[in-house]
Amino acid sequence: MKKEALSSSSSGCKTRILAIKDTMEILTGKWKFHIIGSLMLFEKLRFMELLREVDGIGAKMLSKELQDLEMNHLIRRTVLNTKPLTVEYELTDCGRTLGPIIDEIAKWGITYRKTLYHKSETSESLV
Amino acid sequence: MKKEALSSSSSGCKTRILAIKDTMEILTGKWKFHIIGSLMLFEKLRFMELLREVDGIGAKMLSKELQDLEMNHLIRRTVLNTKPLTVEYELTDCGRTLGPIIDEIAKWGITYRKTLYHKSETSESLV
DNA sequence: CAGGATCCTTTACGATACTG
DNA sequence: CAGTATCGTAAAGGATCCTG
Numbered sequence: 589m590k591k592e593a594l595s596s597s598s599s600g601c602k603t604r605i606l607a608i609k610d611t612m613e614i615l616t617g618k619w620k621f622h623i624i625g626s627l628m629l630f631e632k633l634r635f636m637e638l639l640r641e642v643d644g645i646g647a648k649m650l651s652k653e654l655q656d657l658e659m660n661h662l663i664r665r666t667v668l669n670t671k672p673l674t675v676e677y678e679l680t681d682c683g684r685t686l687g688p689i690i691d692e693i694a695k696w697g698i699t700y701r702k703t704l705y706h707k708s709e710t711s712e713s714l715v
Numbered sequence: 716m717k718k719e720a721l722s723s724s725s726s727g728c729k730t731r732i733l734a735i736k737d738t739m740e741i742l743t744g745k746w747k748f749h750i751i752g753s754l755m756l757f758e759k760l761r762f763m764e765l766l767r768e769v770d771g772i773g774a775k776m777l778s779k780e781l782q783d784l785e786m787n788h789l790i791r792r793t794v795l796n797t798k799p800l801t802v803e804y805e806l807t808d809c810g811r812t813l814g815p816i817i818d819e820i821a822k823w824g825i826t827y828r829k830t831l832y833h834k835s836e837t838s839e840s841l842v
Numbered sequence: 843c844a845g846g847a848t849c850c851t852t853t854a855c856g857a858t859a860c861t862g
Numbered sequence: 863c864a865g866t867a868t869c870g871t872a873a874a875g876g877a878t879c880c881t882g
Contacts, residue, residue, distance in 0.1 A: 606824075607824030607825045608752045608824055611823055611824035618739060622736055625735045635863070645855095647866090652855095674863065685826070686823065689816065692818075694731045697735055698731075700738065701734070701737060778844085779874095801843060
């Protein structure tokens with residue numbers, strides 16, 4: 589993968605566009621927002637709990653997404669010395685700063701279903 | 716792809732999580748937010764302009780993403796009867812309701828670079 | 843100019859099994 | 863329980879050529 593210093597901004601008005609690109613590079617994939625949203629709601633979750641909570645995800649994907657998020661300092665992974673071992677995941681302070689984004693996305697999702705989805709209910713446009 | 720009536724909500728507190736899932740299903744991929752962000756800034760853009768604006772995207776992907784967005788009524792495609800023909804893309808009213816999300820994402824991206832990126836500058840964590 | 847057709851490579855994602 | 867290994871499919875992404 590190429591990487592050009594996380595889009596070194598240029599024309600100023602492009603800063604905004606590049607910021608969007610940066611953010612989305614970190615939050616890429618079907619699952620990241622969903623995982624973060626769950627952790628925002630439940631504070632701490634273990635692997636199996638996340639597996640149930642983030643519905644549809646498989647163990648491999650979850651594992652990989654959690655590693656991505658941890659590398660970007662958005663979540664913290666804590667191994668508890670229990671037997672058999674358990675692991676807790678929680679948002680870091682930085683992860684919590686995603687709150688406003690998650691809020692807007694959730695808000696829009698709710699509205700979208702109400703105002704727009706019925707328009708294409710009979711078509712396949714949302715599939 | 717399966718589809719279960721766009722996650723018919725259940726326990727109430729899960730509405731929020733499911734709304735996130737719904738939204739992200741419509742806005743999947745690396746490019747959608749980027750495209751919408753560009754259209755939000757420039758009002759109207761032609762295919763070639765988008766190709767330049769959404770940096771890194773190829774013609775095939777752009778074409779496909781634009782179709783997705785149009786199917787979901789987020790953008791409008793207008794063919795102008797010029798010669799050679801030109802096409803304009805712009806946000807619909809519904810597309811414009813994504814404004815707050817885009818704003819938060821852009822805002823976070825700017826902050827993220829300032830506060831967090833330098834922490835992992837020497838590692839590969841963002842690659 | 844706006845894109846579709848084709849071909850090919852690389853990730854993303856998923857199901858099943860297996861280990862500390 | 864918390865994952866990794868392995869295998870396989872489906873999309874993403876790129877290059878080149880082609881058409882209205």
